[in-house]
Amino acid sequence: MESIKWGVLSTARIGVNKVVPGMAQASNCRMIAIASSDLSKARDWADRLGLPIAYGSYEELLADSSIDAIYNPLPNHLHVDWSIKALEMGKHVLCEKPLGLDTENAQRLVDAAESHPELKVMEAFMYRFHPQWIEAKRLLDDGKIGKLRSIHSIFSYFNDDPDNIRNQADIGGGGLLDIGCYCVSLSRFLFGGLPLKVVGKVERDPILKVDRLASGLLDFGTGTSSFTCSTQLSRYQRVQILGTDGRIEIEIPFNAPPDEETR
Numbered sequence: 001m002e003s004i005k006w007g008v009l010s011t012a013r014i015g016v017n018k019v020v021p022g023m024a025q026a027s028n029c030r031m032i033a034i035a036s037s038d039l040s041k042a043r044d045w046a047d048r049l050g051l052p053i054a055y056g057s058y059e060e061l062l063a064d065s066s067i068d069a070i071y072n073p074l075p076n077h078l079h080v081d082w083s084i085k086a087l088e089m090g091k092h093v094l095c096e097k098p099l100g101l102d103t104e105n106a107q108r109l110v111d112a113a114e115s116h117p118e119l120k121v122m123e124a125f126m127y128r129f130h131p132q133w134i135e136a137k138r139l140l141d142d143g144k145i146g147k148l149r150s151i152h153s154i155f156s157y158f159n160d161d162p163d164n165i166r167n168q169a170d171i172g173g174g175g176l177l178d179i180g181c182y183c184v185s186l187s188r189f190l191f192g193g194l195p196l197k198v199v200g201k202v203e204r205d206p207i208l209k210v211d212r213l214a215s216g217l218l219d220f221g222t223g224t225s226s227f228t229c230s231t232q233l234s235r236y237q238r239v240q241i242l243g244t245d246g247r248i249e250i251e252i253p254f255n256a257p258p259d260e261e262t263r
Contacts, residue, residue, distance in 0.1 A: 035057060196219050
């Protein structure tokens with residue numbers, strides 16, 4: 001199998017601590033370059049991760065013709081623009097969630113991807129490829145719990161640090177874009193389509209101006225999905241999938257520890 005040569009845009013923690021080390025273990029991936037606006041930081045992480053190339057700008061990395069695909073873990077407001085630039089330079093794109101800040105923003109990337117049919121663009125919802133989710137989907141598709149009727153999910157943690165990127169409203173902070181997107185994604189994944197109707201309630205932090213507590217109800221016609229996400233609640237996550245003949249519960253659905261048994 002031919003290996004895909006990857007470049008990484010930025011030294012974001014999710015990338016250097018989780019995604020890049022994980023991708024490096026894949027037999028068809030070669031992690032070869034990382035870029036930062038600070039060349040010394042790029043070199044430092046290249047050394048730590050065993051990457052042969054470090055760049056002092058994102059433009060330099062995109063101009064490297066040896067790179068087939070890029071992973072984009074930049075802050076939310078930079079996802080669309082830099083992913084489009086990567087497409088224009090002939091690179092496949094794995095972009096961190098959320099793909100965009102809103103429908104209009106994300107549609108720009110969708111349109112750009114359609115104009116480059118030879119290239120792939122994917123939103124990095126890694127949970128869908130975890131064995132526990134593959135098994136849950138198999139059980140559902142095989143009718144082991146009967147007809148899917150209801151999903152309940154919750155994802156929360158506490159972080160009110162104003163300097164944290166998740167709490168900066170002008171660059172895409174807030175709970176819905178950070179963790180609520182998982183609840184929406186899994187609902188579409190399991191029901192196999194888009195909701196027909198949606199209702200929600202959002203509470204914003206009066207100082208930070210980001211959403212700190214949000215609940216939603218999605219009507220898929222054949223069943224419903226409800227969720228709550230929060231950046232100012234006790235740390236917790238759980239998914240319950242209920243059918244006419246049984247149910248599936250996933251205890252750590254979104255960031256299951258790699259060194260512990262999942263249930």
